[in-house]
Amino acid sequence: MSSCLGDVVAALVDGELDHASREKAQRHLAHCLSCRAEVEAQRRVKSRLGIVGEPDPSDGLTARLLGLAPPGPDVVAVAPRLQERGVRPATARTAPGPRIQTSRPASRATVRSTAGPGADARRAGSRLQRRAGVGSALVVIGLGAVLALGSPSSQGPSTPVDPGSDTFVAEFVSTTSGTTTSGSPAGFERGGTRSPR
């Protein structure tokens, strides 16, 4: 179906036209049958879409998502809704409160759900313990690295050199005697002659 107003029809149905444009469109609709039919059709579609509810995720998807999430207030808030949706509750060590069990194996996906002020304090303590553990591990690793770097056998970042060659002795002999020596290492030859013995 085509209309004279084109995209103005959708804007009119959605209430997005300003006052002047809306008056002009309505004057056109008063004598244009096709445009009036188009407007009516779009209003019906919109009305039907408006009564369709927001789709919910499947129970399996919800349970798997909860299995991935750490226990916390969000889980507690979601738990009653899950129970309403028929998701089976998990085993919980604290009571009272809803117990949630996901469809994942209990060893990997057990979610602790607690409620009440005592449970909040325990959760805060657990977080503190976890952070303290991570901090302690970092300190131990850092100390180990510092001790390893500070080992007497460990060396600084400078380049190792080998002073054990006889080059320096040849240079010493040449400097001291003012002579050239047969078989002295290259690079330290002074003035004079060189010949095999």
Place this chain on the structure above:
Amino acid sequence: MTARRLLGALGVDPGCRTGGAQVTSAAVVSGAVLVALVLVAPSARASVERPPSGRSSAQAEREALSLLHAAARAGHDLAYSGTQLVASWQPERPVSGLVDVEHAPGRGAHVAGGEGMVATAALDPRRLGLVAENYALSVLGDGICSGRSAHVVEARRQDGAVAGRFWLDRETGLLLRQQVFGPDGDRVRTSAFIDVSVTQTEVAPSAVRPLPLPDRRSVEALREGGWPVPDTLPGGFRLLETSLANHGRGQEVLHLAYSDGLSSLSLFGQQGRLGTAGMAGFEADTVASRPVWVQHAAHERVVWSGAGRVWTLVSDASSTSVREAVATLPRDEPPRTGLLSRLSRGTARLAGLLNPFD
């Protein structure tokens, strides 16, 4: 060459007089050398006929120094060739060798053999000034070496101990034999012609001029570049030469040459550090409670690390003098093994690794 002459050159026989059985085998010569090294006592005996006394010490010193300068000129201007017996008495064992020396005026001397031993055919004019500065000189008397009549000049330390003796050819002035003794009186090294022939006896009187001492600007430039360049070292050692050479791969090597007039000392510095695997052919030792690596060969070699560099000292001086010199040069402290020291050292190294401006 005769065995008697060889033993006389080492100081075993009173005088380097000719005569006796002819010895032509190098093996026999080496055997005689070893026997002589074993038998020779570390004393300053010399085959010398002492001159009549009565001369003042200043006059004797001038006369001795004049003979040494004449020897320096002769060693520079004469054409000569021969074989020197060279020996050094290291703390653990004596080292000896035969060195063929051939010198031509204007071309310098060429030596072969000797296992790295230093032949002392020519005296360095710069070192003569140091000999006169550090030691009391006198003409000890007359002697004979390698069949040639010689003046014997003696150098004594301030405490009166003999530091060195020179046998100088009466005819040409050439240095025929030299002995050097350490501060404790022990023999350090000796060199002597056991066979020498001089083919040119005309000596130009002004042929030798003292070589220039290190340029002060170059020394200051080295110091500004972070290199420690001591002007003097203990025992009267004075800086004579400096050089900074590139040994490839960006490795610069500093060479500082010192002398006290009788002995020499070369200090080499390299940027870097010693490896942790030790040094083959060296022994771990300490000098003034700091770790060093020492090698006793024809020359004493000491290696250590200090001030971010690796230092190598090579010298023909006595071990006592070498250790006194090392003790004044920058050296790293021995690694401390305590926990706090290790933590401090590790923190510093970690900071160095993480410093983006380093």
